[in-house]
Amino acid sequence: MFGKIRAWSQRHPKLVDSLWLAPLVGLCVMTAISYTGRAPIGLGGYLALSAALLVPLFWRGSHPRVVFAIVSLISFFQWLAGVDAFPANAAVLVALYTVATRCVFRWALAACLVSEFGIFLALVQWDTVSLSTFFGCTVFVVTIWLTGLYANTRHRYLEGLEERAERAERERDHQARMAAAAERARIARELHDVVAHNVSVIIVQADGAGYAIDSDPEQARKAVQAISRTGREALAEMRRMVGVLREDGPGAADYTPQPGLAQLEELVHGSGLPVDLRVTGVPQELPEGEQLAVYRLVQEALTNTLKHGGPGARALVEMEYGMHELVVRVTDDGRGAAAPRSPDGHGLLGMRERVSMYGGAVQAAPRPGGGFEVLARLPVAA
Template identity: 65%
Template sequence: MFGRVREWSRHHEKLANALWASPLALFCVLSAFASRGAGTSDGGAVPGLGGYLGLTALLLLPLLWRHRPVLSFAAIALVSFGQWLAGLAPMPANLAVLVALYAVAYRCRFRWAMAACLVAELGVAMVMINWDDPGLGLFFSSSIFVVTIWLSGLYASTRRRYLESLEERAERAERERDQQARMAAAAERARIARELHDVVAHNVSVMVVQADGAGYALDTDVEQARTAVKAISATGRAALAEMRRLLGVLRKTEDDSQEAEPGKAASERAGAADYYPQPGLAQLDELVATFAVPATLRVSGDPARLPEGQQLAVYRIVQEALTNVLKHGGPGASATVEIDVSGGDVQVRVTDDGRGAAASHAGGGHGLIGMRERAGMYGGAVSAGPRRGGGFEVVARLPLAREAA
């Protein structure tokens, strides 16, 4: 609510200033009608009703420009000085000096605030000169009141700057977090693209070998040639599907390339020239057996139905989930990996009995981003969170690739 009021005040400064000064203006008008007629007081002459209202307006109008505190304070001080030269007694509208003093202390640098405080103290002293018998007590009490207003403005200014620095720091941290997330997603897509490139290259190599075999057997063994041609067709469809995914990943990576660090992007491009065999579900046994966290693997259905690219995505998701167990599960944690390929989709569930919600996730890791990128490439999704009763759970569901279905 206060944020909305502050935002409204920024767009309607003069109206906000008028509302701010309206209680003082109402008090001054009521005082004018209460003291009808001209006369004198201990502090000087009292003007008539017309002069009283006119002087009140001259003292209060500069408050409409309170967002320019130095000019507003200077104008009110000059009107007050003219009032003193004319020998007129102080009136409630002279409190506008204190309002303007608070605005200077709140909005301006310390040297301007100090100068305004000295001018206000000088005004107090000048009023005491025109007073018949002011006494030191009245002077000191008036001075303490002025200094209190000034200190209140300084305190409010310090708190405002502190809150603005906190807001700026929070916005900067949010921007850095979003930038790091985009960089991590771009790096993960580049890695996925390299791995899919290897899968496609392997499929094309298989097609070339099968085509050569079909060519040799065409005249001697027609059945063998027919089998080779069928294998070429199936492998070609799988390679085409993986190529489409590869192009989709590359488009996303290109869109995010402006957000990545130049040095890191160069290293990713340089790494694209490294070719190595990509793991699949057949290598999960070795992964689980050799991982630093004790883990159990359960596979149901026919994992051989999955194409190589989707097997690679499942392998990387399991690998990253086990890595999270190692980082956050705590000492003595163990994990269970369950993979179900029996239905129309692939379900991967990695659970552990570690610290769960109590684990510290500080350190800037982006494992979940990578898992979601891999699952999203096949139209799937990943959910992760603490389990009831303790531990942590990562669940990924990937629709079965069309070439496998």
Template identity: 70%
Template sequence: MFGKVRAWSARRGKVMDALWVAPVAVLCLLPSAPRAFDEPAGLTGYVVLTLLLLAPLMVWWRRPVPAFCGVALVSFGQWAAGVEVVPANLAVLVALWAVAARCSFRWSSAAVLVTELGVFLALVRWDTPTLGMFTTGSILVVTIWLAGLYASTRRRYLEGLEERARRAELERDQRARMAAAAERARIARELHDVVAHHVSVMVVQADGAGYAIGSDAEQARLAVRAVSRTGREALAEMRRLVGVLREDEGAGGPDYTPQPGLAQLEDLVRGAGVPARLRVTGDPGALPEGVQLAVYRIVQEALTNTLRHGGPRVGALVELRCRDSELVVRVTDDGLGAAAPPASGGHGLLGMRERAAMYGGEVTAGPRPGGGFEVLARLPVPRVRAA
């Protein structure tokens, strides 16, 4: 990537050189230009001098200081030999602008002083110098110099903006990765609690089957089937847990309390802090606890965003549609969430997508056509076989 950028920069520098040198060379080499020279020797000398003055400009954009030095040396040789000024001597102004635009202030200051000296020497050699003539020439030189300084300032400003934008993009990506990692760690901790609950249930059921096997064979058989069913659920959750980073929570002991699920959705909606209703279509059946936890957290985050960004008098509707192989969760509100700016540093939508993706689902969110905001989650739901 960076190699392509460097190659493009090199090609751009050559193009910039050619765009300036080509038209200047055409204008300076017109056959009608050298009227002060005797033909044909005068024309030959004119062409040679013009080429010598324009040759350093072939690298004026890529190497402005050597280009300026080359033009200055040729101009000094021209002055020392007593050859009069030609149109190609304007190359010194082009090189001056390049030094001011591309180099440091120290180099540009030295270049403008050398150019001013050249203007004075030219007036002394080929004309009677007056204050007005020198002032006019100096104004032209200083104007070119200031234009180069402005171009340099503008270029540095744009480069600063690009650098800040690049850093902002990197920081945004880094924050998103950190948020995703933190959310995966949180999901892993919660799935750990779900698996621990399944294992504790298996232990209790196995102990009950061991006590009842001699006196109540039917009860022991039901307990063993419950152990088998719970073990399959725990195995499914463990498969999802593998590969998810889990951070230690300290020296506290494990918590075997089950995480909230669909049974707690009604309490969640009632305590959301905004007027909200729950509508359930279809029979959820026996869903894995991990799926129930994901649904609960998605609804919780959606209602939290409604409370934060919905504005006054906002209402929400939580819809749960249960189909044969898909569970659809839709949370809508009629507030100002579509117009309000996102909370600084918030990654709620990212967390919802992470949770849904763990079970092969997806989450979409955005403003509603009639106003308000909508969060829509679709999760495939493998049914837990009944005992």
């Protein structure tokens, strides 16, 4: 119940302020007709001065110190003009409570001292300065001030509880993600062991079938059947474990084959840059993993050109097939060394990791004449 009221009040702060001020506004209206001060200012002056004191209170939630300063100065000039205090001057106490509720202690203490000084000036104006009267007014002002301080302390305490609850929830989610990552890493290791074992069995059976295909066809047929059975088991096991690794991820149901060199031309044309692709030498068949590494390297290099090359930058992708290595070079004519670098970028590191898996190396640096170059060399198996 109280939580709903608090949430509603937070959504409608202006309306809540209006409801709190309604009794004071009503009191000012009821006393307007019968107002007769020592230095009469007339009904119009009374209403104008009351409005000048009450209207700023609608912004006391967002600007408590400014509102307190405004109503205090208006009350001070009212005292200088010899106009008696009236109900609207209670705006000083309302603003005092707001300062004590929303500001740090030094501002709250300063507002309390200003209010005490205002009480003293009012008593001097009324010629009722006495220790008992001043003490009674002081108790009233200090009570309002302490109530505001208590509300401030409670508000900060509740904020601290909410912050700790949010932090505990974030830590819990983080621990859950870490546990899930650790479990998936364990599953990945098990997947490696299972696939490695089954592939070893397949290799042994295939070698046996090759030796027995002429001398013992029946044994060769059994070996081929064992190869088929073992391959199906390995594929089923791999699908199960990969399905566990992929669940809850962005590609949980994505079984699209990974891109390779056949999709390189499509990548170049869809990069959003003017790019030329040149292939020299005799293309050779590469393992799918190595093709993926080359594809990701070109993709990351073109992405860097798009991000850092500047407007009008062009790129050139060159692939040179040699007898023993494949050379991949991606160059551009962008800003090169003058381009700002992202402090949290990991693209070049990812390139090196992918290429190093296949015994290759990557060099990435600005070109002397301008632009940037990414050069990768990957060995090609005979």
